[in-house]
Amino acid sequence: MSNSRPGIKVSGLISSGKVSAKEGVQESRAFDVPTSLPDSGEIEQIAGQRPHLQVASSASPMRWEVVIDELHDVDVDLVYDSPFQTEEDSIGRYDPESIDELAHTMANAGQQEPVVVRWVNGRFELIAGHRRIRAARSMGWTKIRARIVKLDDTAAEKGLMVHNEGRKENTDYKKAKLYARAKAKGYARTQDELAHMFATKQGSVSKRLAMLTLPEPILKMLDAKPDLIGMGTAKTIHELVEELPGEIDLVVKAVERIKEQNAPENSVRAWVAQMVQSRNKVHEKKRTDSKPKVITDPRNRQLYTAKLEGRVITLRVSAMELDPVEELALMVEYFQNKANAIATATSKPTEVE
Template identity: 30%
Template sequence: MSKTKPAAAGAFAAATAALGAGVDAIFDQDGPLVSELMLDMIDVSEQVRSEFEDEDNTLKELAESIAAHGILQPILVRPRGHRYQLVAGERRYRASRLAGKPSIPAYIREISDAEFEDMQFAENIQRKNLTQLEQARRLQRDYEALGGNLGKLAAKHNKGKPWLSRMLGLLELPEQAARMIGENISADVDLINTVKQVEKADKQAAKDLVDQLKATRGQTDARATARAARDAVKPVKQGTSKGQTPTVATARSRDHEAPGVVSHAQANRVLDKVWSQIERGREAETILAALNAMETEVLTARSRAEFNRARKQPEGLPRAIVEGLRDGTFAASGRGAVVLGAFLLGAVSATGRDFRLDKVLNCVRA
């Protein structure tokens, strides 16, 4: 029989902090309750994570702390018939067994299968991020001890310089890239660094990207989504290349000027404007003629990026289209339809000379 008592506010705060944003909605219904459950009544599912200790924080040390001070942060379980299934807190559960404890304090809540998977996913990401941050701190200490010599650091750890640079970069993340760790969105170092690159070029685009990755966490190819965002904001050379067929309503050549940057926000504004004209039944030539020089350049850069992307991966077109529809890059209407039109035009084009803005718009006009 379990004894039930109101949880202390501090314990609840710790539990919500450990599991991330999804827990608040679960506990808000009636307020959390802590129960003392027998360990033998708790079933543990196979986790995505298989490592439960590192060199700085072993299960043995945690077990010794539990033996001396007890559990400071309850685990989270859900009822399964006459037993319980562990949702979060497997290290505490394992350490309690190691310490010889017969029972453990736990939050008991009704949690759906979807919520269960989301919460385990968030906990695993948080744990991996903490491990990677500690690893980055150790690398930073070694880097400083070696006089800031990346080559010596690479030799000591038998790692490549690019990998070391990405790991050390975790210690100096800008706001949106830091959200990837702080909000348990991902522990993928390459993905986090791609967000960092987007943020360097366009802060609003980075915020939109992180919001999208958070909303679709674990459901889409996050790396593909981030790469598309990075491609949309990276510098593009303006004007047409030698021998290229000019586009309809192309702005004057600016080859003599420095390359410009087409931002995510700029592209979205122009795409929205173009789509509103398509919905009104305007002809492609009429729509393009109404754009000013800058809008034409922005539309050209965004459309050509998708056109070229399709031409570079002919064998992966179906997958790219499905991923684009899932992550919101493509759509049946709106700005995503214009972008999809450019991608499809690239997919059926024999050469890069087939790119024309009027053809892009005619792909999506009814």
């Protein structure tokens, strides 16, 4: 049985003089905070990763404009929302209940992740952390841990976009609109470039962008409720519109069922197929279940009655003076002549002008 115990960090204690190193034992620096700063790197790192950063001392006044990439406790009152955070990006994110839940978590577990800011015009502009700063304010915090980066407007907006796209509560529809905005801004020209910028698959980019071409009534529903359907259901809707171009209203109703009746997303195709089949049966029944047609002579005496059932025509000889056998022969002769005329018309060579 091994008597070895897990190692403990003692270099800090040795450096502070609280513990003395034994003779011949060298002081380890493996766990110390690095003294040199890494490059800021790609936008994905700025918004999504946590590199090893220098935690600068706040003992002396800071020149925030020269800070490149450091962690600091900054005044909450100096932190402002990003001007690149659109109203659409903010919908539903800052409701009091969700902010209270986040504040409760931060009060009990502390601030697990710093906000990301840049110094602009005498204040800190948020790149990531719009909900955390609101939670901090709701608790009356005066300081918040922030990662201060040096970015121009373009890099700041791209960093914000990448951060917003990566939020776990974000929807496929909102991501689609974010991709379209990034493309319109010139930050990415192709779907491959969008996939690289947002660190996702090109196939996912394509499916999400396709959501923006759904029928207008469905887009309006998504604007009001962005999590109504995902890109998989949107793909099914596109297929149905292509297969049944005359049934767009029915497809829209299928989506309305999701909104109003909480129907499952994957029920769209089956529900549309069921409605089309049911409606066709009713239409066929109305078309074929017609009342018998009465054929009379000039004196309004009933001679025949005819009825259509599906593709079956039934002719009843009503007048007693008429011989059914002779009437049948006349019918056969009529239809034979019609068949011959059709054959002649279809076999006649086309004249060339």
